[in-house]
Amino acid sequence: MGARFTEVADRVWVARYPWYDVNVTAIGGSDGLVVVDTHASDRAAREVVSDVRAIGAGPVTAVVNTHEHFDHTFGNATFLDAWGDLPIHAHEVAAARTTAAGQRIKEAFAASGDPHAPEVEETRIVPATVTFSSARVLDLGDRAVELIHPGRGHTGGDVVVSVPDAGVLLAGDLVEESGPPSFGEDCYPLEWAATLDLVLQLVRPDGVVVPGHGRPVDRDYVQAQRVDLGIVAETIRGLAASGTPVAQAWAAAEWPYAEEVLAAAITRGYDQLPRGGRRLPLA
Numbered sequence: 001m002g003a004r005f006t007e008v009a010d011r012v013w014v015a016r017y018p019w020y021d022v023n024v025t026a027i028g029g030s031d032g033l034v035v036v037d038t039h040a041s042d043r044a045a046r047e048v049v050s051d052v053r054a055i056g057a058g059p060v061t062a063v064v065n066t067h068e069h070f071d072h073t074f075g076n077a078t079f080l081d082a083w084g085d086l087p088i089h090a091h092e093v094a095a096a097r098t099t100a101a102g103q104r105i106k107e108a109f110a111a112s113g114d115p116h117a118p119e120v121e122e123t124r125i126v127p128a129t130v131t132f133s134s135a136r137v138l139d140l141g142d143r144a145v146e147l148i149h150p151g152r153g154h155t156g157g158d159v160v161v162s163v164p165d166a167g168v169l170l171a172g173d174l175v176e177e178s179g180p181p182s183f184g185e186d187c188y189p190l191e192w193a194a195t196l197d198l199v200l201q202l203v204r205p206d207g208v209v210v211p212g213h214g215r216p217v218d219r220d221y222v223q224a225q226r227v228d229l230g231i232v233a234e235t236i237r238g239l240a241a242s243g244t245p246v247a248q249a250w251a252a253a254e255w256p257y258a259e260e261v262l263a264a265a266i267t268r269g270y271d272q273l274p275r276g277g278r279r280l281p282l283a
């Protein structure tokens with residue numbers, strides 16, 4: 001079997017793992033590697049650690065979590081096992097939610113009969129240890145990378161990682177390639193498009209964007225996803241303003257994604273409308 005990590009730009013390696021089709025990225029500098037996201041269990045992360053060692057570009061000096069979901073954070077403990085007391089960086093909201101979100105997913109797996117349930121249940125949950133609210137720069141020796149919270153969208157604490165000298169942006173789950181954007185019970189559907197506007201400002205015309213799941217994409221792909229997310233937000237606002245009850249919202253409009261994709265987006269969107277954004281139906 002060949003190397004798991006593929007170099008997508010100068011010293012930026014991406015590994016795409018079949019379980020959850022999740023990406024882990026390693027960014028190389030003269031001081032070592034920063035690894036972004038850690039996969040979905042202690043066990044899965046042991047494979048990631050071995051794949052990172054196979055790159056042969058030095059030790060891991062820091063870890064970044066793009067957000068708190070387990071498929072991006074449940075390998076954190078294994079990285080500490082392998083490389084000692086590393087800083088693990090995340091947005092303050094993501095770090096604060098990691099343990100509770102992780103416990104909920106363990107309970108969901110326990111009840112599911114999923115063959116991965118044992119390894120998820122036995123995983124040690126370790127939240128990020130170094131947090132920030134808007135932006136932070138990591139010094140890798142001969143290059144710097146930027147951690148930026150462009151706003152809320154997929155979660156309340158989404159972070160993108162910019163490698164400016166390589167023209168690479170790691171978008172976490174703010175951008176999805178292998179499926180539609182993932183709207184869960186912790187998403188911000190009315191804000192996501194504006195968040196992507198800021199992300200787009202960080203992407204060069206020839207830049208590479210690595211999504212949380214799936215193949216790397218280009219700037220046009222992100223722009224198209226932003227348009228669809230904008231339609232979702234404007235449709236929710238329009239329906240609510242015209243007095244359409246949330247239960248009738250799906251049937252009352254054209255949507256860019258399937259009903260099951262948008263269920264949480266519609267309920268969350270209605271809940272998050274500002275006062276006055278929702279009109280009661282006239283009797």
Ligand SMILES: [Zn+2]
Binds near residue numbers: 067
């Ligand atoms: Zn996620």
